[in-house]
Amino acid sequence: MTADLFFQYLFAGITYGIMYAIVAIGFNIIYNTTGIINFAQGEFVMLGGMIAISLLHFVPLPLAVAGGVVITMLVGALIEILFIRWLDNPSVLRMIIITIGLSILIREAALHIWGESIRSLPYFYGNEITTITLGPVRISPQVLWVLGVCGIVVLLLSVFFKVTPLGREMRACAANRRAAILCGINARNMVTFSFMLSAGIGALAGCVMSPITYTQYDSGTPLAIKGFTVAILGGLGNSMGAVAAGILLGIIEAYSISFVPLAFQDAISITILLIILFVRPHGLFGSGEAARLKEF
């Protein structure tokens, strides 16, 4: 492998890894406030992309992306209010099955609305063949968009959770739900907010990655599996860990192409997931002692 090819793979890996990280952060937000893994997270990513593509017929690109994010957030809120809000202390098994059911329903709805065709947003800057030369590698400007958007999302999220009152209230609910309620925080609204937030982040990711990865009605599930792998790898609930783990998985996947057929690429990340689950279920960066106290 030449040095140029090495760096080219490296950049491809980082790009995909960042996308997985955004999906993983969506998992983490809901997990942190509710203790639920939302198996429909990948469908939010798909919805964001699909809605923005449809809106593009009527409004310019920035508005279409914004519209896609807002509508997906509303869908997220609606799902929480209709299916989750009024359940009284549901068991983990029940929540897993409900969110799996939701992901099927969203996917089937998307199939009936948008059909089976593969769509994509146009490149945000330039087109398919525009390249930027960075030292030895040539990259598409869209890659910079993905990196930039992800960086801003992670930054804004950490500011949001540290500084704003709403973010602090959500963290309070995550730390101790009962104590938060005693302090006058409406815990149920916080759960709705967390669904909106993670739906919005998923949708934004779906929009920026759409020109590179394309969007199809069933593109959510594979992303969800990758995102979950990354979330576990980085330690469930740890957003910075998710970014690091995402880049790690992306790079492993990118280099694996030179050793195994492309068709087995998914199998590789799942094998990593299984190994991590068996060996270090609290993730590479998580604390084992803290993990033992959590409910899975």
Add this chain to the structure above:
Amino acid sequence: MRYTKSRAILCLVALVIVTQLLTRITGTSYYLTQLTMSAYYALVVIGLTVLMGYAGQISIGHAGFFAIGGYLSAALTTHNLIPLAGSPLVQFLGRLGVLVRGQDIYGEQLLTVTPWAACLAAILVAALIAFLLGIPVLKLKGHYLAMATLGFGTIIYRIALASDYFGEADGISEVPGFTLLPGVAGLPPLVVNGDFDSRVQNYYIAWGVLIIGMVLLLNLIDSRVGRALRSIHGSEEAAEAAGVDTARCKLQVFVLSAVYAALAGVLLTHYNGGLGPSEASVMKSVRYVALVAVGGMANLWGALVMGAGLTFLSLRGVFGSFDDAVFGAILILVMLFAPDGILSLRLNGLRTCLKRESTDR
């Protein structure tokens, strides 16, 4: 209280016979094809019920075991070994008497593994994989267990889709019939295949297998092992404290349910004469989970009725292009409004009767 159980089984046998007679009288014997397939899918569902409902361990990967059974049996009975006839392995297999010679439709010589040997091999491999996978996986709980089994199912799907040996996206076709018993004393042989003439015979084979499987499971959950499983579902720590070897118990049930799924896969593949990678897809696994849930989780009879009934409707195409959506909706509605299954709302009488049975003991 064995009385109730054997009466219920007798009712089921009678129902199976009456259904067949009805289709003959009304001239709708084409229903038998889907009824046969439903019986095999129901076999997966009742196996999964013991794992999910009684032992409380979710598995979103059972289509994987179904596919292991189906694919191995199909591949072994269709792939021609003539080019490899010189290799020591093939010669050894030939001496064991597990190879059969034949001709394909072009008159080409074929040398394949006999269905019985292929079936046993497929089930043994499925059991072995379940055993090896179960040791680490069953230590996990909740979300992690769900994701790990989902991951396993996806890997099997990817392997089926990507490997030449399993026919890639086309799957395997022209799988020969499975002769369960050779013809003796003037009786015709008992063959699992999709021939028009053997439709009635296959219907009875499928339901016979399902009923035998059901009896075994009913006996299992009423036994010492069954009580241990329910105690694990209630509280793993308490079960452990009471002296139940929880890890071993869970593993045994996991392997057992995998064997049920693999057996169903083998028989259905020989019946259909082939299978494709969609049998291994995540959606199939989710569908089995939906059927267990709608049957009432810890309710074998519910699982059998719902498993066979809903699968029959789905195979008849009643739900049209909303097939997957219907199963998704069922999953959500049951979990939201009736986590004990919709039979708990309808057949309350039967359930209290069954409950009394288990508390009497």
